[in-house]
Amino acid sequence: MPKKFFYPLLENPYRKKDLDKAIKVIKTGRLTIGNHTDKFEKKFTEKMKTKYSLMVNSGSSANLLALQCLINPYRKKRLKKGDYVLIPTVCWSTSLWPIVQSGLKPIFVDIDPITLNIDIKDLIKKINSKAKALMLVHVLGNCTNMGELMKILKKKKIILIEDTCESIGSKYKNKYLGTFGEFSSFSFYSSHQISSGEGGMVTCRNQDDYEILKSLRAHGWSRGLKTEKKISKQNKHLDSRFIFFNSGFNLRPTDISASIGLSQFNDMGNFISIRNKNRDIIVKALKKNKLVNNNFHFIEANKNVKPSWFGIPIYIKNRLNRRKFIMKLEKRGVETRPIISGNFIKQPSVKKYKLLKNSKFLNSDVVNDHGFFIGLPTKKINNIFVNQLVKAFEESI
Numbered sequence: 001m002p003k004k005f006f007y008p009l010l011e012n013p014y015r016k017k018d019l020d021k022a023i024k025v026i027k028t029g030r031l032t033i034g035n036h037t038d039k040f041e042k043k044f045t046e047k048m049k050t051k052y053s054l055m056v057n058s059g060s061s062a063n064l065l066a067l068q069c070l071i072n073p074y075r076k077k078r079l080k081k082g083d084y085v086l087i088p089t090v091c092w093s094t095s096l097w098p099i100v101q102s103g104l105k106p107i108f109v110d111i112d113p114i115t116l117n118i119d120i121k122d123l124i125k126k127i128n129s130k131a132k133a134l135m136l137v138h139v140l141g142n143c144t145n146m147g148e149l150m151k152i153l154k155k156k157k158i159i160l161i162e163d164t165c166e167s168i169g170s171k172y173k174n175k176y177l178g179t180f181g182e183f184s185s186f187s188f189y190s191s192h193q194i195s196s197g198e199g200g201m202v203t204c205r206n207q208d209d210y211e212i213l214k215s216l217r218a219h220g221w222s223r224g225l226k227t228e229k230k231i232s233k234q235n236k237h238l239d240s241r242f243i244f245f246n247s248g249f250n251l252r253p254t255d256i257s258a259s260i261g262l263s264q265f266n267d268m269g270n271f272i273s274i275r276n277k278n279r280d281i282i283v284k285a286l287k288k289n290k291l292v293n294n295n296f297h298f299i300e301a302n303k304n305v306k307p308s309w310f311g312i313p314i315y316i317k318n319r320l321n322r323r324k325f326i327m328k329l330e331k332r333g334v335e336t337r338p339i340i341s342g343n344f345i346k347q348p349s350v351k352k353y354k355l356l357k358n359s360k361f362l363n364s365d366v367v368n369d370h371g372f373f374i375g376l377p378t379k380k381i382n383n384i385f386v387n388q389l390v391k392a393f394e395e396s397i
């Protein structure tokens, strides 16, 4: 009997060589943060051309640390409790919640349905004197017009945090996303472009922020900081090995995940190129089918963007019922999901925390009501596989 067609959102992303690296670490008996994390951070800084990079246990933790650094009492003149942070409505849960958890208030901004990213026109309307920062979310490897955005932010003195959790490896005008802002976050969750199981990276531009991020990552400890000796001299009444000079979390990664992450990071260019080729083949084949082409719109990379796709975002045109179509497609073996989480302000958590009063975000509603995405294979695909996918779409209409 022929095997049932299966087009997953997420394949097993780990190669033997990634797992061998992890096993080697396990066999040393040193499983917590250590040399492998240092090595990954160093390589990441060099390749991505960031100033400082710090590995954490998830992309969510990276967002949390960036915001906690901005409100930290050691970094005066940045954000203070009650300040406002702009954020697009098509975002992930933990793009938003670290803002609230840090005592800051979100101002929601609609998105541009063509790019799925923040709508610059709406952003301009929403900027007011209380808006001090922007949590920018780069959606699925695509981004907004970064040139125009950076000019606006500079003029309005707005701090940029780039949530690059879905977009590692994408470039705008040959510059990696995640290198425009004062802080950036990256995620190595298993469905993303590269994976360490769970894991993430937070980056920043100056040493003072880096030191704060480092201490917040590990209990607020002074251990391992450039200023460790100085702090110890100022606190002679304490055991110099156990000085907690800041508030803190424990968001450290393990060396197991760092070794897998580094192994994948070393081949990131290769992964991106295979996935981008597969995307072109798949989208071309789907568009070639008249019925499919008439019922769907495929989202393309924005101008000046060299994307790093990990899924294929698609809009269902009006004449098709989204729920019924998705159900049929899933039955035919094609896994689907919303674009990030659709219009996030529709989530019950936003209502519970009363973050918003009756505003409309019409473009985000389009993403919510018409958008979905399918996975993007990480290995070379053949015609039989692509034809099966086209057939699954055609039969689900």
Ligand SMILES: Cc1ncc(COP(=O)(O)O)c(C=O)c1O
Pocket: 058, 059, 060, 061, 091, 092, 094, 095, 137, 138, 163, 165, 166, 186, 187, 188, 189, 199, 200, 340
């Ligand atoms: C835009 C965005 N930000 C943050 C995250 C959180 O990353 P993690 O799953 O590593 O915590 C995700 C998760 O997929 C995401 O899509």
